[in-house]
Amino acid sequence: MRVSYIRSLGTFTLLKVQHNSYRSTINLKAQIRTQAMSNQQMFLWWGSGSCPCWKPMIVLAEKGLWKGLPNKLISFDEEEYRCSDILAINPRGQVPTFKDGELVVNESNAICMYLEEKYSTAENRLLPETPEQRSTVYWKIFEASNVEIKVLDALAYYFYYTKKEDRNDEVIKEKVATAKTELSHWEKDYPALRKYYDTITARPSVQATWPPHWREGPTAENHLAAL
Amino acid sequence: MRVSYIRSLGTFTLLKVQHNSYRSTINLKAQIRTQAMSNQQMFLWWGSGSCPCWKPMIVLAEKGLWKGLPNKLISFDEEEYRCSDILAINPRGQVPTFKDGELVVNESNAICMYLEEKYSTAENRLLPETPEQRSTVYWKIFEASNVEIKVLDALAYYFYYTKKEDRNDEVIKEKVATAKTELSHWEKDYPALRKYYDTITARPSVQATWPPHWREGPTAENHLAAL
Numbered sequence: 323m324r325v326s327y328i329r330s331l332g333t334f335t336l337l338k339v340q341h342n343s344y345r346s347t348i349n350l351k352a353q354i355r356t357q358a359m360s361n362q363q364m365f366l367w368w369g370s371g372s373c374p375c376w377k378p379m380i381v382l383a384e385k386g387l388w389k390g391l392p393n394k395l396i397s398f399d400e401e402e403y404r405c406s407d408i409l410a411i412n413p414r415g416q417v418p419t420f421k422d423g424e425l426v427v428n429e430s431n432a433i434c435m436y437l438e439e440k441y442s443t444a445e446n447r448l449l450p451e452t453p454e455q456r457s458t459v460y461w462k463i464f465e466a467s468n469v470e471i472k473v474l475d476a477l478a479y480y481f482y483y484t485k486k487e488d489r490n491d492e493v494i495k496e497k498v499a500t501a502k503t504e505l506s507h508w509e510k511d512y513p514a515l516r517k518y519y520d521t522i523t524a525r526p527s528v529q530a531t532w533p534p535h536w537r538e539g540p541t542a543e544n545h546l547a548a549l
Numbered sequence: 550m551r552v553s554y555i556r557s558l559g560t561f562t563l564l565k566v567q568h569n570s571y572r573s574t575i576n577l578k579a580q581i582r583t584q585a586m587s588n589q590q591m592f593l594w595w596g597s598g599s600c601p602c603w604k605p606m607i608v609l610a611e612k613g614l615w616k617g618l619p620n621k622l623i624s625f626d627e628e629e630y631r632c633s634d635i636l637a638i639n640p641r642g643q644v645p646t647f648k649d650g651e652l653v654v655n656e657s658n659a660i661c662m663y664l665e666e667k668y669s670t671a672e673n674r675l676l677p678e679t680p681e682q683r684s685t686v687y688w689k690i691f692e693a694s695n696v697e698i699k700v701l702d703a704l705a706y707y708f709y710y711t712k713k714e715d716r717n718d719e720v721i722k723e724k725v726a727t728a729k730t731e732l733s734h735w736e737k738d739y740p741a742l743r744k745y746y747d748t749i750t751a752r753p754s755v756q757a758t759w760p761p762h763w764r765e766g767p768t769a770e771n772h773l774a775a776l
Contacts (some may be wrong), residue, residue: 413734413737414695414734425681425684427684427685427687427688428688428692429687429688429691429692430691431687431691432684432687432688432690432691432692433684435683435684435687436680436681436683436684436687439680439683439684440680440681440684453663453666453667454652454663454667456662456663456666457652457654457659457660457662457663457666457667458654460654460656460658460659460662460663461654461655461656461659463659464656464657464658464659465655465656465659467694468641507640507641510640
């Protein structure tokens with residue numbers, strides 16, 4: 323290991339450490355730049371009530387970057403996710419679509435990872451310190467796609483897209499069973515899920531980014547009432 | 550920033566840096582420990598020809614950790630992924646299932662992330678250095694689930710699970726169209742995909758972990774011939 327040079331950078335000191343391990347090659351300059359964080363070069367296209375959109379919005383709020391962030395709330399009903407601004411940098415025509423200066427990052431989880439790596443301080447970091455601890459978070463991030471597929475896609479979207487008169491009790495029964503099996507995986511490992519939900523939703527970051535149309539009142543139907 | 554102490558740790562030096570930025574809180578000790586890498590405390594349950602299994606196997610091989618790694622090749626036909634050893638630490642009964650000492654990591658991408666963070670050196674790191682560069686890799690890791698859903702699940706598994714006499718030409722036509730649309734997203738951004746494939750498959754890590762039953766000869770049917 324070799325400390326090659328130490329120099330002043332404003333009020334901060336840049337320490338460049340060179341050795342053969344992985345993390346030392348991360349550019350420390352990038353960390354220091356984040357001490358003066360700005361969100362004015364960012365842009366987020368998002369939709370109200372979309373989980374994929376909400377995720378990076380919460381992370382932005384946790385980093386103190388949500389307030390004043392240039393953004394556009396698009397209308398799902400008018401299919402504004404297919405507008406030319408979005409399609410130009412996200413050919414799948416999806417939200418969230420995110421820019422930080424010239425850098426485009428799409429896919430909600432990738433945006434969260436990027437924000438965590440680029441804009442964290444010791445006070446607002448969301449991932450734990452060690453590779454061992456982080457591995458469990460990564461495991462749950464990827465495992466959570468099962469909830470999306472087996473609860474949201476399978477059940478909630480069935481109610482959402484199927485008229486009452488077209489719904490089939492047998493189909494619903496099967497979908498409810500699939501969703502319950504999925505949720506049981508989480509409840510077994512995390513018996514205090516309800517408390518976790520209450521703790522998380524009380525956070526200022528979650529409150530500040532709460533889907534605006536949910537504030538206007540309950541939706542016509544609780545699609546997950548069967549659970 | 551404050552260098553609090555420097556002390557010798559075997560032939561390596563441990564430099565503990567304390568300041569307010571994120572990365573500094575990563576335990577440098579963990580990096581140094583990896584200089585003497587061992588795989589004897591690891592265990593991988595895997596299946597031949599499974600993409601989720603192959604991913605961490607390639608990463609292990611890239612880190613020089615595949616050779617001699619305690620592992621079990623399970624049989625999909627005999628549903629050995631539901632064996633008690635696996636179910637005890639992976640209630641979904643899936644492969645890959647991975648252990649590193651007492652630490653369990655499941656979900657293929659999470660295993661890859663863990664191995665990259667824990668066992669990388671400057672020579673074998675797979676992720677790029679800066680948050681900006683890594684953000685694109687993360688984007689593509691999460692985006693790649695579309696290939697799994699729209700090409701593999703939709704098309705390959707239809708052929709795999711549907712007897713020839715039960716196949717429907719209209720259904721196939723629709724599934725092929727979906728798969729082609731998906732692949733076009735990748736070909737537009739990465740026109741040299743074929744060259745990339747050839748470069749990747751030539752790597753020793755890929756050759757060393759090639760699904761053994763694929764070496765025995767071609768499978769009965771090319772499920773992606775329509776593409």
